Amino acid sequence: MTGEIVFDPLLPWPAIWVLGALALVSVALALWRGMPGWALRLCAGLVLVAALTQPSFQEEDRAPLSDIVLLLEDQSASQRLGDRVETTASAADALEARLAARPNTEVRRIAVPDGEGDSGTLLMTALSEALAEEPRGRVAGIFLLSDGRLHDLERAPTLPAPMHLLLTGHDTDWDRRLIVKNAPAFAILGEPVTLTLRVEDDGAAPRESETELQISVDGGAAETFRVPLGQDIELPVTLPHGGLNVIQFSVPEGAGELTDRNNTALVQINGVRDRLRVLLVSGEPHAGSRTWRNLLKSDSSVDLVHFTILRPPEKQDGVPVTELSLIAFPTRELFLEKIEDFDLIIFDRYKRRGILPAIYLDNVRNYVENGGAVLVAAGPDFASADSIYRSPLAEILPAEPTARVIDQGYRPKVTDLGQRHPVTAGLTGADSWGRWMRQVEVTPNESAEVLMTGAEEKPLLVLDRIGEGRAALIASDQAWLWSRGFEGGGPQLDLLRRLAHWMMKEPELEEEALWAEATGQRMQIIRRTLADGVGAVTITRPDGTEDSVTLQEVSPGRFEAGYAGPEIGLYRLKEGEQEAVIGLGPAAPREFEQTIASATALEPVLASLRGGAARIEDGLPSIRAVGAGRPAAGRGWMGITPREAFETMDVTRLPLLPAWLTLLLAAGFIVGAWLREGRR
Structure with a gap:
């Protein structure tokens, strides 16, 4: 039970002070004039002014509340290293028992697991949530059992009581970690990209100056190098192929090292071509030449060299050669000296007319067999005696002309195989495509693939693989009708661009492919096939x-399945002859970037209310009660601040100047003053 005098004024306090001042002035005037009743006047004024303040005696029935101590137990991944789990659990049990044994004290024990994804240890987030659930006026202390490696320090709340850190781990702990400081998402094929690596030792590490570094690409055989410790290493890397390249760096685990989870780093870089060099040879000017030129020039990654034969050798028009401004066709330079520089050669309505000797065309054949690509857009000349097929190129072309030209309207149609092939897959709406008006009848090779048909269901688009290279044939020169929007046009841009990129061996257009797309620790496995x-x-x-994992067909030739990786690292995929690798999450998660126990990060927060830090291996500190603002930690002890909080159960108020008493006193003093002054 506690009691106090409280006031509930009838008027604002300034008005009461003014009335009190007027009463004092009147009493002073009576004293100056020598009136004998001034003292009674003073008492009457005091009673009236006091009555305006309505004083009361308030008595409260209070129930004391216990102090609350928050005990946060770090159970993140880094706390599972060495003997930290057992050390933390036993220390938490002992500390909870000590705190609970203190009078009027409750303990809130809170487990802090790993954050979602790779967000690390969120100690301050857990502390903020715990403080939000408790009355801050009852929190007497906060204890953290952790290695001190947290990742949300910026979310540290304003503390209502001292906070202390009990460190797990040992003074003798040491760890070696591999850091990749910079890794681009893309790199140009054939050009080295420089990665910056660093191998660091933390804690009580042995004195070594260098270690081994192993490097592997796409899970292949690893190469080993000796690298210095504690220094940045500039490492030039040339990607071996286009598409996703998964590069793994690792250093061996040292004797007595705390963990090897941060000894590996995964870098995933997409290999892209700098420039795709294309040679376009037009046998004669025609409407389709501009279609090919516009298509290739619209792609910023294509470097186009285009020649159109305007004046063949047999043309006799009487114009002196010295007066011609045409550029001579550099046949030797293009087809002997620099042919290997091109990724794709396109013959657009080209026919044999003595410009390219057989030896040059034979060199083109060798170029394809050794990994090059040739695309033929066939006009009527392809079916004639001057056909380019009647040359050494016959060995690499995917189809043979029958000498028949079909002059009739037809709508190109994608075959069943074409619906699975990445060049033509997804080209829907064939019923609304515009017609083409001419087609050369051809007979495909046994190994060729017919992706589109035209008039009379004859092959229109034929592809084939020749040695290490690729060849394609469009048995018509009418694709330009689509670009002009004839009868609604068609997907000529998508078709021709995909065809060109397939021939240049872009990874995303391979018929047989297996790859995965990662999101966090989940991957979407994708298998593309013609089967x-x-x-x-x-x-x-x-x-x-x-x-x-069993795949499900989601579209013709495309099979997919989802998979959740149970751990972070490098995964290998295999289906038949197709293989792929994918990295899920960082090879060294955030929890294992720094593993040596340290109080450095938390020192500013601990110092705000004079809290302290100590190692569990040195023994649990004793618990003391300290006043607010006093040092809360010392050698072998840590303090909590008793809050002396209470809950008010009942409140009783007794007026000190009830109305009847005020009237009686005021009237008595006023009458007494009047009688005394009147008698005199």
Whole structure:
């Protein structure tokens, strides 16, 4: 029970002070004039002014409340290293028992697991949420059992009581980690990209000046190098192929090292071509030449060299050669000296007319067999005796002309195989495509693939692989009708661009491919094939165990399945002869970037209310009660601040000047003053 006098004024306090001042002035005037009743006047004025303040005696029935101590137990991944789990659990049990044994004290024990994804240890977030659930006026202390490696320090709340840190780990702990400081998302094929790596030792590490660094690409054989410790390493890397390249760097685990989870780094870089060099040879000017030129020039990654034969050798028009402004066709330079510089050669309505000798065309054949690409857009001349097929190129072309030219309107149609092939897959709306008016009848090779048909269901688009290279034939020169919008046009831009990029071996247009797209620790496995079905994909985890995943067909020739990786690291995928690798999450998660226990990050927060830090291995500190603002930690002890909080159960008020008493006193003093002054 506690009591106090409280006031509930009838008027604002300034008005009461003014009335009190007037009463004092009147009493002073009576004293100056020698009136004997001044003292009674003073008492009457005081009673009236006091009555205006309505004084009361308030008595409260209070129930004391216990102090609350928050005990946060770090259970993140870095706390599972060494003996930290057992150390933390036993220390938390002992500290909870000590705190609970203190009078009027409650303990709130809070486990702090890993944050979602790779967000790390969120100690301050957990502390903020715990403080939001408790009355801050009852929180007497906060204890953190952790390695001090947290990742949300910026969310530290304003503390109502001292906070202390009990560090796990040992003074003898040491760890070696591999850091990749810069890794681009894209790199140009054939040009080295410089990565900056660093190998660092933390804690009580042995004195070594260098270590081994192993590098592997796409899970292949690793190369080993000796690298210095504690220094930035500039490492030039040339990507071996286009598309996704997964590069793994690792250093061996040292004797007594705390963990090897941060000894590996995964870098995923997409290999892209700098410039795709294309040679376009037009046999004669025609409406389709501009279509090819506009298509290739619209792609900023294509470097186009275009020649149109305007004046063949047999043309006799009487114009002196010295007066011609035409550029001579540099046949020797293009087809002997620099042919290997091109990624694709396009013959657009070209026919044999003595400009390219057989030896040059034979060199083109060798170029394709060694990995080059040739595309023929056939006009009527392809079916004539001057056809380019009647040359050494016959060995690499995917179809043979029958000498028949079909002059009739037809709508190109994608074949069943074409619906699966990445060049023509997804080209829908064939019923609304505009017609083409001419087609050369051809007979495909046994190994060729017919993706589109035209008039009389004859092959229109034929592809083939020749040695290391590729060849394609469009058995018509009418694609330009689509670009002009004839009868609604058609997808000539998508078709011709995909065709050109397939011939230049762009990875995303391969017919048989297996790859995965990662999002966090999930991957979407994608298998593309020309076959009717595929087998299950075998997934090899980072620890060597295997899983089998069945794919479902989502569109013709495309099979997909989702997979959640149970751990972070490098995964290998295999289905038939197709293999792929993918990295899920960082090879060294945020929890393992720094693993040596340290109070450095938390020192500013601890110092705000004079809290302290100590190692558990040095023994649990004793608990003391300290006043607010006093040092809360010392050698072998840590303090909590008793809050002396209470809950008011009942409140009783007794007026000190009730109305009847005020009237009686005031009237008595006024009458007494009047009688005394009147008698005199």
